[in-house]
Amino acid sequence: MTDDSAALGNDPALSEPTPADPTRFDPIPPPDREARDAARERGRRLVKPAGSLGRLELLGEWIAGCQGACPPRAFERARVVVFAGDHGIARAGVSAYPSEVTAQMVATLTSGVGAVNALARVADASVRVVDMAVDADTDPSVSEHKVRRGSGSIDREDALTHDETLAALAAGRAIADAEIDAGADLLVAGDMGIGDTTPATVLVATLTDTEPVAAVGRGTGIDDNAWMRKTSAIRDAMRRTRPVVRDAVALLRTGGGADLAAMTGFLAQAAQRRTPVVLDGLVSTAAALVAEELAYGARAWWVAGHRSTEPSHTIALARLGLEPLLELDMRLGEGTGAVAAIPLLRGAVATLSEVATFEEAGVSTRTGED
Ligand SMILES: O=C(O)c1ccc[n+]([C@@H]2O[C@H](COP(=O)([O-])O)[C@@H](O)[C@H]2O)c1
Ligand SMILES: Cc1cc2nc[nH]c2cc1C
Numbered sequence: 001m002t003d004d005s006a007a008l009g010n011d012p013a014l015s016e017p018t019p020a021d022p023t024r025f026d027p028i029p030p031p032d033r034e035a036r037d038a039a040r041e042r043g044r045r046l047v048k049p050a051g052s053l054g055r056l057e058l059l060g061e062w063i064a065g066c067q068g069a070c071p072p073r074a075f076e077r078a079r080v081v082v083f084a085g086d087h088g089i090a091r092a093g094v095s096a097y098p099s100e101v102t103a104q105m106v107a108t109l110t111s112g113v114g115a116v117n118a119l120a121r122v123a124d125a126s127v128r129v130v131d132m133a134v135d136a137d138t139d140p141s142v143s144e145h146k147v148r149r150g151s152g153s154i155d156r157e158d159a160l161t162h163d164e165t166l167a168a169l170a171a172g173r174a175i176a177d178a179e180i181d182a183g184a185d186l187l188v189a190g191d192m193g194i195g196d197t198t199p200a201t202v203l204v205a206t207l208t209d210t211e212p213v214a215a216v217g218r219g220t221g222i223d224d225n226a227w228m229r230k231t232s233a234i235r236d237a238m239r240r241t242r243p244v245v246r247d248a249v250a251l252l253r254t255g256g257g258a259d260l261a262a263m264t265g266f267l268a269q270a271a272q273r274r275t276p277v278v279l280d281g282l283v284s285t286a287a288a289l290v291a292e293e294l295a296y297g298a299r300a301w302w303v304a305g306h307r308s309t310e311p312s313h314t315i316a317l318a319r320l321g322l323e324p325l326l327e328l329d330m331r332l333g334e335g336t337g338a339v340a341a342i343p344l345l346r347g348a349v350a351t352l353s354e355v356a357t358f359e360e361a362g363v364s365t366r367t368g369e370d
């Protein structure tokens with residue numbers, strides 16, 4: 001949810017499915033200004049002191065703009081897609097956990113017993129897991145879009161080939177299309193991948209020209225020795241990513257991974273299809289930063305669910321101009337921070353649609369007003 005909302009047209013033809021070239025986007029339409037203004041006006045008439053619901057009011061206005069409707073409708077199908085992948089850089093000792101956890105967690109999340117599954121049930125959202133590059137054989141129900149087993153070790157080689165990068169971007173876009181066509185009206189991109197905070201930090205630090213030491217974080221909870229290895233890995237990877245900073249596809253190829261590329265396509269395509277997204281932590285926000293490079297204006301369709309403890313998450317949010325809804329010191333990924341915020345979005349819709357106006361309730365308005 002950003003403040004700028006330059007008025008472009010509202011042409012439904014812009015909501016086309018993914019074209020043959022996965023890097024090409026039509027101009028991203030902004031959310032509907034009229035519906036947003038109508039929501040602001042309606043908010044003023046509701047039976048409460050003006051502005052007293054604080055940022056919940058802005059959230060409701062943003063949702064009204066995304067839906068092009070005032071009052072906004074209750075979300076009917078909130079959907080979390082968890083993008084899973086392994087990263088060669090994990091072999092450099094940059095995580096507190098071994099790579100095999102990725103495949104094990106894919107099975108856990110698919111069985112519905114992970115943290116994101118529990119939070120999603122509370123938020124009335126459903127969860128889908130997709131294996132983009134897990135370094136193991138996973139269930140065919142999740143591996144339809146798999147690009148490879150493990151992305152390259154970005155300190156010394158590309159994460160992906162050019163064709164794999166395009167395939168992952170296209171997969172993310174196709175997944176967004178399929179979810180929206182199936183009725184999804186609110187999307188979350190979650191992540192699961194041991195080592196993935198290293199490439200995510202590389203993408204953010206490269207795009208924001210940040211020094212590795214200012215961007216590096218503790219990920220799954222690394223000790224000081226692993227922190228030094230991770231900082232060196234980020235530094236080495238950035239030697240390879242800096243020269244391609246202006247080329248989003250080359251950036252994903254050199255410093256990203258198949259999961260990050262798919263999330264990038266997913267987030268940009270959601271905006272192309274006028275579907276609001278709740279961003280999660282560092283990894284989804286790093287992909288969002290790249291998606292904004294590919295599809296300028298996409299950020300107007302995203303709200304930040306929370307602020308993770310990762311320093312580069314704060315850096316990425318600042319660059320996108322997004323203020324997170326929650327600050328709970330979460331650092332799990334999977335989409336958990338985004339899903340934790342969904343009840344706030346539901347509350348913003350409910351207040352705009354269910355609260356009576358002063359007139360309806362027969363309550364006196366502010367002193368000095370007619
Ligand atoms: O989203 C975040 O901000 C976040 C912060 C720290 C860790 N994670 C999760 O932990 C894993 C990556 O941590 P690491 O230390 O292995 O790079 C990966 O599965 C992420 O989903 C996620
Ligand atoms: C157990 C576990 C679960 C996770 N979920 C997201 N990242 C994770 C990392 C670990 C280690």
